Amino acid sequence: MWAILWKDLLLELRTKERVSSLLVLALLIILVFVFALTPEQLHQPAFGSALLWVALVFAGMLSIQRAFILEQERNCFAGLLLCPIDPGQVFFAKFLSNVCFLAIVEAVVAPLTLALLGLPFSVSLLGLPLVLLCGIVGFSALGTLCAAIAVRTRAREIILPLMLLPLLVPLFIAAVNVTGALLAGEVWTGTWFRILIAFDVIFVVTGWLAFGFVVQE
Amino acid sequence: MKTVTTHSGLVDSFLPWLTCVAMLAALAMVFLYVPNERVQGEVQRIFYFHLPSAWMAFLGFFIVAGASAAFLWQGKRSADLLARAAAELGMVFCSLVLLTGPLWARPIWGVWWTWDPRLTMTLVLWLIYAAYVLLRVFAGDTETVARYAAVLGIVGVIDIPLIYISIRLWRGIHPKVEQMAPEMAWTLLVCTGAFVCVFTWLLRLRVRSLHLHDEIRALRQHVVAAS
Amino acid sequence: MPYLFAAFSVVWIVIFLYALSISRRQQELSREVETLRRMTEEKTNTESS
Numbered sequence: 454m455w456a457i458l459w460k461d462l463l464l465e466l467r468t469k470e471r472v473s474s475l476l477v478l479a480l481l482i483i484l485v486f487v488f489a490l491t492p493e494q495l496h497q498p499a500f501g502s503a504l505l506w507v508a509l510v511f512a513g514m515l516s517i518q519r520a521f522i523l524e525q526e527r528n529c530f531a532g533l534l535l536c537p538i539d540p541g542q543v544f545f546a547k548f549l550s551n552v553c554f555l556a557i558v559e560a561v562v563a564p565l566t567l568a569l570l571g572l573p574f575s576v577s578l579l580g581l582p583l584v585l586l587c588g589i590v591g592f593s594a595l596g597t598l599c600a601a602i603a604v605r606t607r608a609r610e611i612i613l614p615l616m617l618l619p620l621l622v623p624l625f626i627a628a629v630n631v632t633g634a635l636l637a638g639e640v641w642t643g644t645w646f647r648i649l650i651a652f653d654v655i656f657v658v659t660g661w662l663a664f665g666f667v668v669q670e
Numbered sequence: 671m672k673t674v675t676t677h678s679g680l681v682d683s684f685l686p687w688l689t690c691v692a693m694l695a696a697l698a699m700v701f702l703y704v705p706n707e708r709v710q711g712e713v714q715r716i717f718y719f720h721l722p723s724a725w726m727a728f729l730g731f732f733i734v735a736g737a738s739a740a741f742l743w744q745g746k747r748s749a750d751l752l753a754r755a756a757a758e759l760g761m762v763f764c765s766l767v768l769l770t771g772p773l774w775a776r777p778i779w780g781v782w783w784t785w786d787p788r789l790t791m792t793l794v795l796w797l798i799y800a801a802y803v804l805l806r807v808f809a810g811d812t813e814t815v816a817r818y819a820a821v822l823g824i825v826g827v828i829d830i831p832l833i834y835i836s837i838r839l840w841r842g843i844h845p846k847v848e849q850m851a852p853e854m855a856w857t858l859l860v861c862t863g864a865f866v867c868v869f870t871w872l873l874r875l876r877v878r879s880l881h882l883h884d885e886i887r888a889l890r891q892h893v894v895a896a897s
Numbered sequence: 898m899p900y901l902f903a904a905f906s907v908v909w910i911v912i913f914l915y916a917l918s919i920s921r922r923q924q925e926l927s928r929e930v931e932t933l934r935r936m937t938e939e940k941t942n943t944e945s946s
Contacts, residue, residue, distance in 0.1 A: 598825065602818040606809035615804055616822060619797035623832035626840050648836055659828055663821045666742055716904040723908070762915045766908055773904040868912065875919050879926065886929050893936050 457546035461520070462553060471519055472557050479512040479562045487569065501572045502632030505563060506625060509588065510618075513555050517596040518613055520547060521604035544597060544664035548657070551593040552586075559585050572636055580635045587649050588628040594656040595620055601667045624652045682874060689867040696857075696864035704857040716774040718857050722865035723766040724788075727795060729869065730760025734802070735827035738820035747884065748877075750816040753823055754806060755876035759869060761799040767792050787837045794833055798826045 465471055486504050487495060494500055523529075563585060567574055596617055603613035627648040634641040700718045737753035740746065771789055772782040783789065802822055809815040850858070 595825070598821070602805070602821065605814070606805065606818075608808045612801070612805060612808055615797075615801040619794050619801060620825060620829050622794050623829065623836040626836045630840075644839060648832065648839075652832055655828060655832070656825075659825060663825065666817050666821050669817075713900050715901055719905065719908050759915075762911060766911055769907045769911065770904045773900050773907065777900045872912075872915065872919070875916075879919060879923050882923075882926050886926055886933065889933055890929070893933055893940075896940065 455546075457543060458549050461546065461550035464523075465550075465554065471516060472554055475512045475516050475554065475558045476561055478515065479508040479558055480565065482508040482511055483562070483566055483569065495570050496572070498572060498636035499629075499633045501566065501570045501636050502629050504570070505566055505585075505632060506588065506629050508562060508566070509555070509559060509585075510592065510621065510625065512558060513551075513589070513592050513596060514614055514617060516554055516558075517551055517593070517600040518604070518610070520551060520597075521600045522609075525604050540665035540668050541661045543668065544661050547601075548593050548597045548660065551597060552589055555589045555593065556586060559589065567636075573638075580641060581632070584628065584631050584635060584641070584646070584649070587646075587653055588624065591624045591649065591653040591656055592621065594653065594660045595624075598656075598660040598663060598667065601664065623648060627652065685867065685871045685874065689864070689871050692860070692864035692867045696861040699857040699860050704853045705851070713774060713777045716770055718861040719865075720767060720770045720774060721858065722862040723763045723770065724792065725862060726763040726865050726869045727760050727767055727792070730756045730763060731795065731799075731827060731830070733873075734760060734823045738823035741816065741820045742824070747816075748881070750820065751877055751880040751884070752873075753820065755873055755880060757799060757802045757806075757819075757823070758876060759873055761796065761803055762872075763865075763869070764792060764796040764799055768796055785841055787841050790837050790841070791834060794837070795830075798829075802826065 483504055486507065490500065560582075563581060564574070566572075599617045599620070600613055603609045603616060606612055627645045630645040631641050631649060634643075634645070696718070700715050704715070704718070706712050706714070733756035734753045737749045737756060741749035741753060768789075771792070775784065776782050802819060805819055805822060806815065809818065
């Protein structure tokens with residue numbers, strides 16, 4: 454498992470193509486929204502959090518897809534499955550590498566977004582990274598599972614968002630609300646945060662258990 | 671080679687008639703028997719078809735999940751076909767909810783759509799169904815795809831409680847506890863019965879047609895291999 | 898009243914369309930059965946002759 458994870462990270466370290474392209478994409482999404490909204494709307498914490506998550510979800514979807522398309526193109530998946538390892542471990546490797554990439558991207562995009570929208574940094578030094586990480590974990594868990602399904606169908610680019618987005622609804626609502634409360638300087642560790650954690654736990658476990666059914670030939 | 675399941679021919683010959691009778695009874699009760707609701711007037715009669723549709727959509731979802739689990743567990747082709755048929759029907763009934771909902775909301779609330787928790791929930795449910803059905807369409811009809819779809823079906827049902835909780839919290843709770851007159855309760859019961867009949871009938875038809883499709887494919891391979 | 902009418906028509910139309918789609922697929926299947934039957938008949942004919 455660590456070997457696969459290491460391989461993914463090493464590949465990225467050498468080429469840096471995924472993280473860099475994601476970074477630019479996330480910024481572009483934010484830019485599009487900034488242009489679409491009026492200046493008054495932009496300064497509300499609720500919009501800041503919505504923007505952050507919209508950018509994360511769309512950039513993240515492409516990232517996850519990329520991970521599996523690479524494996525599929527070079528037919529590495531078959532080789533990976535021939536190895537005498539548990540599919541659950543393959544899942545964890547893929548899932549963790551995605552969490553890493555998205556975390557790196559968010560580490561740059563989140564402060565930039567706050568700065569661009571003129572939202573305060575001070576309230577969220579500890580909370581924001583934690584919430585972002587929780588969101589990324591849940592997203593990557595479900596995303597890895599769905600992408601493994603989508604990549605081996607026709608029209609894989611369109612089927613992944615179709616599957617993933619409705620299933621992500623609870624994560625999205627919870628994350629946006631927690632982040633919104635956080636940015637507004639309110640209490641954020643309430644019910645929404647618990648829903649976010651529950652989503653993470655449920656789908657990490659589900660992904661781990663179900664991955665075997667998806668990858669077996 | 672597998673043969674078409676004929677173990678319940680009695681049900682199959684009986685069900686269409688039962689459905690017709692139940693549907694006629696339901697229509698008669700909705701339009702002739704049940705009194706007008708005091709506040710909303712006659713438009714409220716949509717409710718007797720709206721709510722059973724929603725229940726059937728949920729039923730479809732649980733059949734999909736159950737059959738998917740059974741398929742992953744035992745690998746039986748018939749479980750997979752059942753899940754597939756139930757997903758299609760669930761989507762049909764979900765569409766009915768989404769179509770009759772606005773037609774009821776418009777005269778009562780003055781808008782076609784509100785982000786009421788139940789409406790939102792139905793919409794999300796519809797989208798998950800749509801993804802499931804499209805996955806089947808895009809990915810073809812192989813053993814692997816059947817497994818993918820089964821995983822999606824189960825993940826969907828695991829997600830439902832989370833979706834429900836988050837959507838309820840998102841827009842606050844609309845308490846809609848209302849005392850129902852006995853006539854209304856009876857009408858609702860008969861309508862639900864009629865919808866269960868329609869659902870079961872269409873489900874059986876669809877499952878049978880899927881089995882037939884399988885069988886024809888096997889036959890074709892057989893013939894081609896022989897010639 | 899028009900809304901009531903519309904709602905009930907919609908229910909019937911959707912169910913009818915779905916039933917129609919099932920029956921269309923059923924027809925395709927019977928056509929296929931027909932071709933298969935012809936294929937097998939031709940085969941047995943050529944074998945017997």
